[in-house]
Amino acid sequence: MDTNSKLTLNLKVWRQKNGSAKGKLADYKLTDVSTHMSFLEMLDVLNEQLIKQGEDPVEFDNDCREGICGMCSLVINGVAHGQESSTATCQLHMRKFNDGDTITIEPWRSKAFPVIKDLVVDRTAFDQIISAGGYTSCRVGSAADANSLLIPKDMAEKAMDAAACIGCGACVAACPNGSASLFVAAKIAQFSYLPQGKAERKKRVLNMVGKMDDLGFGDCSNHGECEAACPKEISITHIAIMRKEYVKAAFS
Amino acid sequence: MKLDSKIPDGPLAEKWDKHKFDMKLVNPANRRKYTILVVGTGLAGGSAAATLGELGYNVKSFCIQDSPRRAHSIAAQGGINAAKNYSNDGDSVWRLFYDTIKGGDYRAREANVHRLAELSVNIIDQCVAQGVPFAREYGGQLDNRSFGGAQVSRTFYARGQTGQQLLLGAYGSMMRQVDEGRVMMYARREMLDLVVVDGKARGIIVRNLINGKIESYSGDAVLLCTGGYGNVFYLSTNAKNSNATAAWRCYKKGAAFGNPCYTQIHPTCIPQSGDYQGKLTLMSESLRNDGRVWVPKNKGDKRAPDQIPEVERDYYLERKYPSFGNLVPRDVASRNAKAVCDEGRGVGETGLAVYLDFSDSIQRLGEADIKEKYGNLFDMYERITGDNPYQTPMRIYPAVHYTMGGLWVDYNLMSTIPGLFVLGEANFSDHGANRLGASALMQGLADGYFVIPYTLADYLATNTFSKITEDQKEFTAATQEAKSQITKLLSINGKKTVTEFHRELGKIMWDHVGMARNEKGLKYALKEIPKLRDEFWQNVMIPRDGDSLNKNLEFAGRVADFLELGELMARDALLRNESCGGHFREEFQTPEGEAKRDDKKFTYVAAWEYAGKDKKPILNKEPLKFENVHLSQRSYK
Incomplete structure (x- = not known):
């Protein structure tokens, strides 16, 4: 069975207040990240910390968290949905990362998908x-027998x-x-x-x-x-x- | 409140046809004069918007996601039932009707369920015409499989992505109407209130989730297609955004809530791994067709599964239910998993899991065959757990999955508020106390494609509608109320996050209003939930940005409503002194540990009526009459 261990991560996350504001990468350090966590659960943990510190949480789209609704949309270390092949962001798990890793997280970048806020695009x-x-x-009502x-x-x-x-x-x-x-x-x-x-x-x-x-x-x-x-x-x-x-x- | 189920007269099998003829129609030229507000774009909402647009009504459609295609129907894996009898194994409309009534433990309306079974065959025809790529046989005909609790093969499927394909079919049809100009799409909008004018549902108040603006929309009828309330448990297989807010606010405006305690716990989900966990993932129960469920015979046996010899394994479902085996209905499978884990025979790190083992099937059918049937599910399991189910058994545990309860509707799918119709999982009507596998998709599409076009027309044709505008007092008052709740939430500035409150509520619900309930636990929940709710309104902390995308603010409103709904669920469960389907009261069980109904006292729908803030809700009863089936103790032995 897969064993649980803890990671310390350096995150660089794209922060952008709205579509017209200028965005930038912000640095966050996260400790005690379980390798059983999903990538989005790791961001949930980050957001809980940010809220407790009185800072704005990172907005990102997600819904089913089963890899089927298509709502999650993160560029991770320069790759859409991250390095793991045939895996949506929500199905990516932290066991694919190493202790001490720096992870860059950005939104989809395309003219036809303007940024709404942080990692959320239209x-x-x-x-x-x-x-x-x-x-x-x-x-x-007009269909013939299947x-x-x-x-x-x-x-x-x-x-x-x-x-x-x-x-x-x-x-x-x-x-x-x-x-x-x-x-x-x-x-x-x-x-x-x-x-x-x-x-x-x-x-x-x-x-x-x-x-x-x-x-x-x-x-x-x-x-x-x-x-x-x-x-x-x-x-x-x-x-x-x-x-x-x-x-x-x-x-x- | 007077409940009139409006079930048509006549023999069961003729009710719907007769009713269709008796209902009034709206002239094609007049349809564009009516505006219909459809909230939610899953199978029920998507199919309703598409169909009503096609008929010529002026439709406005709303969803909370960025696109209507994301609604949580998309995650349904296993399939959709239909009484086609393509397998020639004895299926019929009557058998599907009977199975659904029995599976629901005799707590659903006969007339609704029979209509559902009748319409099931049209759904498959419609979806094939849309280009839904159902599984086929080599001869080109549609393939079927048997699915949880059924002894016939009546389930149509598209790999493990049936919900996705059906939803994309409905979504495509709806987008065609968007192109035609008959459906207007409003995405990233959350419904916060229902506007009632002269006793009729005439509009909705929504929050634009991108800029925080409160918007008003008026119409001649409102269709609520917003899904179930499983997320009251915090951890469930529902999507993160699934919530009860729209339905709950309608309840507070006068719509009765039917059977809130009927929740379905799905037996085959991936077990929880830690506190950080945000949701649970379902593994389709089609897996039970080829997987065998077992735990060690001995308590505390911590050996790896391949180290436990055959004689020391307990295939408890096959042992207790020889004729249904691993395919017993969901509620039975779930309770048995809980029972063996409670005995200390659970497996995995937490001891809260049982094995689902494919090694026999792989040996019998070959790995390629198993891969073709379940490949995507096996891949998903490996991604989440890091284990390879081709080599080692899956670990599974029950999780909250579906809510049979919902807003009360009559035979026409209309709630107790005239003009407010409720479709799909959001209503209470067709599944009784337990839903059979592959029946949710069937109900959502039956409601949207084939029921609402008729019953809505009848409502519109038999009522008069005063001219209204979105700046009249009912709209401005509801807007003000929505705004003041948001202002209040943002001003609390407490110490605990929304997630922390939600997690605490979920724990109370799971421990005391979950898979097995008893009087003591329910009374405890009724004491603790109001306390937690009070604390929430004193001590919640929300990032203070009301004018842009703020998911924590959205969730705060939803959790505030869950904190009220959870109490109603516990109240309903405490009152129902019997066990039926997914509602299992430990005090009421047969000597074999099966659900024991009390038909004399509880053959009714509990329809709860809002009585005002801090007042006890009023219980109304709709007696259920069984004229065609004989009530019996469910047995799957």
């Missing part, structure tokens, strides 16, 4: 992209691989261009595998990609940082599918 741009076409237009549509197992699995995206935005934060291509491609690829997605195929890819460009996300230039940062291992091959879909839609 990701409504993602909702806007989905509202441009990330769905099938099926009226409630088994009237046969979908081969491997296609359902591929669609599920793409649909696993949690919309956290780590792909954007990791991309040197601030591109949302992996996020957009995952949704487009999901529907490209499924017969339900066929009817609105062209419109979907043109509108979603168009919306992504309008919102100030950058272009994809195949760095692959997005895939490396993705906590759900969404594959960069979905971006190739998105391009194929786009070309087919744009030139037909």
Whole structure:
């Protein structure tokens, strides 16, 4: 069984009062951090200390703490969601760190995700992209029997691989261009595998990609940082599918 | 208060169809004249907003997270039930209805549950049409599995992420309506009060969580889809932001609260590791399909699990319940885990855990098969605990997971305040005293996609609505009240943090209003909770920034409400002198230690009515009539 030990950590945390204020890294020392703690529990402990000292706690987004809601969003030592692969910040545990470590904690940094306060950013741009076409237009109550549509197992699995995206935005934060291509491609690829997605195929890819460009996300230039940062291992091959879909839609 | 459940006449299986025909409709051209406020964007709220937008109503949708896609429905793992009988194993609408009534220990309304079972089949059709990538068989048909407490395979699933996929389906449909201009989305808003004008719910007061501004929104009806109150226990499997504030403030405005003591403790969660812990993580109970639950036969056996020979292990669920084995309902599995740990046979550092062992299944089916079914759950377990469940058994322990209680609603999902509808986990209606696995998703979507479009139309068509504005006195008074509570919280400037108070409340609740309750403990809780509440209002310390994002301030308001709700839960549990489902009173058990109901005295819904500050709430009773099923002692042997 995993054993419990205690760490002393030097934290450098991004503090920014609001969107228009200038931010800076602040230093905090934290002792007696149990290796059983999650990264966010470590920040909870820091915040309790700050409150007791009469200082403002560090604001950070989080909710489910099970790696599925996509709300947590920290750049840890320069890496979106930290060094541990395929792990959202909330699932990262302190046993992955060493006694005496210095840990830098910053928000997602991207033009399309402006900082609201400290480590909290505004990701409504993602909702806007989905509202441009990330769905099938099926009226409630009008669906045929579910088994009237046969979908081969491997296609359902591929669609599920793409649909696993949690919309956290780590792909954007990791991309040197601030591109949302992996996020957009995952949704487009999901529907490209499924017969339900066929009817609105062209419109979907043109509108979603168009919306992504309008919102100030950058272009994809195949760095692959997005895939490396993705906590759900969404594959960069979905971006190739998105391009194929786009070309087919744009030139037909 | 007069409770009228408005259950339609006629034979059980025909009630909903008949009622649908009897209800009034709103002309398509008139729908845009109505504004509907939907609070919460989980399965219930998301599906309701999408459907009502599609029908042409003017919908305003509110959520506390940064995006509607984050609602806690997203974390549901295992699946969604539907009476499709695709497995040809004897399932039917009647069987799903019967299982749900029995699983709820005969404390739910027959008519509601039957409607739920009927609608379950439409939900799957709808979700497939949305592109939800459910698990499939090689022939392309949908795959099913059996799930906690069911003897048929009626659960549809998308790996261990069923809630996520269903929610993203509803979210996509809702975002389509945002694009069409029929749904307006207000994210990072927390509902602080309900505005009642001329006896009808006509608006809400929310706090903009980014700039701290108090905002008012008026409408013709309010749909409360804000989930359950499991976080009253501090540690639960709920998301950190899940709370009861919206529902509680509606209670204080006149909505009755139904069966607050019915809470569900989920048997398979990762055990707590220390005081710093902020939440508990659930492991889907689908794991019980292939995992075997055991503890050492001998007390205090601290050997590693692989050092304990087969003959010295007690597979206690298989031993006590030969026909259901590891698949007994949640409440039974949870209580048994507590019992063996109380006997001193618990495992792990704290002794508060039992093993869930996959070695037999891995041997029988191969590691690849287990990985395909549960890979993401195993990975999650390893990330959190540092142990590899392919090699060593998981350690699990029960944790608070779901609340069957909630705001009282009639058959139309309307609360005791006209125009205030309550959907999903936030209402009390369908699961009785215990919810079956994979039924929460079913209820949330049934309420939002298929029930509310009809019952809301009937309400709108049969009522008249005076013209109101957001600056009239009811709104300004509620705004003032919300502002003064915040000012008061910020001015206390005490010595203890919000988290410290919440943790203390959670300990009282878990120890005395938790998995097993007794008169002495409940009376103790009723004495201690008000004391803690008084201390809170004297001594809480909150960072003093009311004009920007301040999560501690948000939590302070929620904990203040939990400190009142916790007391009502204890009161309800003390009054219910019987055991049923998730409500287990130690004084009332069978010789075998099973829940012992008292049908003569307690076949009713306890609907509590707010009587004013520092006054005892008033108990109203809705008798439950069982005309179609015979009440029997639940047995899973």
